[in-house]
Amino acid sequence: MSTSSPAVAVPTHWYNITADLPKPPPPPLHPGTGEPIQPADLAALFPKALIAQEAASESYIEIPEPIRDIYATWRPSPLFRATRLEQELGTAARIYVKYEGASPVGSHKVNSAVAQAYFNADDGVTTLTTETGAGQWGSALAFACAMFGIDLEVWQVKASYATKPYRRHLIETYGGTVHPSPSELTESGRAVLADDPDSPGSLGVAVSEAVEVAASNPAARYALGSVLNHVLLHQTVIGQETIAQLRAAGEDSVDVIYGCAGGGSNLAGLAFPFLREVLHERAATRVVAAEPSACPSLTAGEYRYDHGDLAGLTPLLKMHTLGQDFVPSPIHAGGLRYHGMAPLLSHAVELGYVEGQAISQQDAFAAGILFSRTQGIVPAPEACHGLAAAVADLRGSSTPTAVVLGLSGHGQLDLPAYAAYLAGELTDT
Helix, strand or coil, X not given: CECCCCCCCCCCEEECHHHXXXXXXXXXXXXXXXXXXXXXXXXXXXXXXXXXXXXXXXXXXXXXXXXXXXXXXXXXXXXXXXXXXXXXXXXXXXXXXXXXXXXXXXXXXXXXXXXXXXXXXXXXXXXXXXXXXXXXXXXXXXXXXXXXXXXXXXXXXXXXXXXXXXXXXXXXXCCCEEEEECCCCCHHHHHHHHHCCCXXXXXXXXXXXXXXHXXXXXXXXXXXXXXXXXXXXXXXXXXXXXXXXXXXXXXXXCCEEEEEXXXXXXXXXXXXXXXHHHHCCCCCCEEEEEEECCCCHHHHCEEEEEECCCCCCCCEEEEEECCCCCCCCCCCCHHHCCCECCHHHHHHHHCCCCEEEEECHHHHHHHHHHHHHHHCCCECHHHHHHHHHHHHHHCCCCCCCEXXXXXXXXXXXXXXXXXXXXXCCCCCC
């Protein structure tokens, strides 16, 4: 059953959870002085509007019409009842799936990519640099840059560059240039390769390379696909739509939300509008952040200030982290191979509004196969982690709960990972 309908409109505003939190999140710190970062400190990397969004205090921020026009190509994204999965699990739960794979690039990433490209173009920026893991973010930003006439240079984690060539081809189709990271093109990359010529790379390394190039070119700016406040803000179109779609289906409240978490943007985008109701004591929704056991920042990391990149070029962020120099195993869920978690999502965890669960690759892909064979959609490897957490909780459950699964993207370009699982070749190391 699909609950997407003309009656549910594309949101006109993004929701800023900071305004409703009982305790403000710790501010980012300048990497040189250790003092709270100032807007001028970010001007070399981000346009004025995104800097303002990063520190915004109002509950809602209007979405400019050009962004909404592009969103309307695929938004509202589908919400459907996974009745076949319910039957397979033998559960009394009502399982709803919010599916972001219907976007032009097949994932949620484009929700922020379009916004970031728009605000950079509005600021006169003609070149952007970025990193990407699995290639979802690189693809999304390449699409968005094509919409606004911006050149794009992408550093893709080498492990994913080698195993996910079709996302690289998609980035190039949209006009972007892709480099495997670590590369010989930057000081950051050369330093990693000098220490380990066979390094599989990490998002932390790729961030360092993209930031280094942007900071050295006055005509360029940097765009980040997750972690920062403005990225999570843009993704809240997901949760706002879901609330409206559920109400149209007769569901006034949700008991549990499941989603995958690497940097944190897709889970935050789905969950934060629901947490607004929790914060105002109008609901008691549980939020589960499912992360890979090979990169368990929430469940095994420390909550402290750390850099978002290996070289220490980014501001210090208060977050759950495994350490800026942590290089995770080259698992297939490339989009979740990040050493830290978004500060806002980390803060929500510390306040008790979100809980983390670590999921093995085997359990993730088993859930992905189950979902594929019951609902027909092949999920992205990242999204399989949230599915696995839900499957473990709901199998055989007799409690008639209302559940939302965040399906952040499709896995049509990740079939080699599924083939490896079916051949018994997957490990978490």
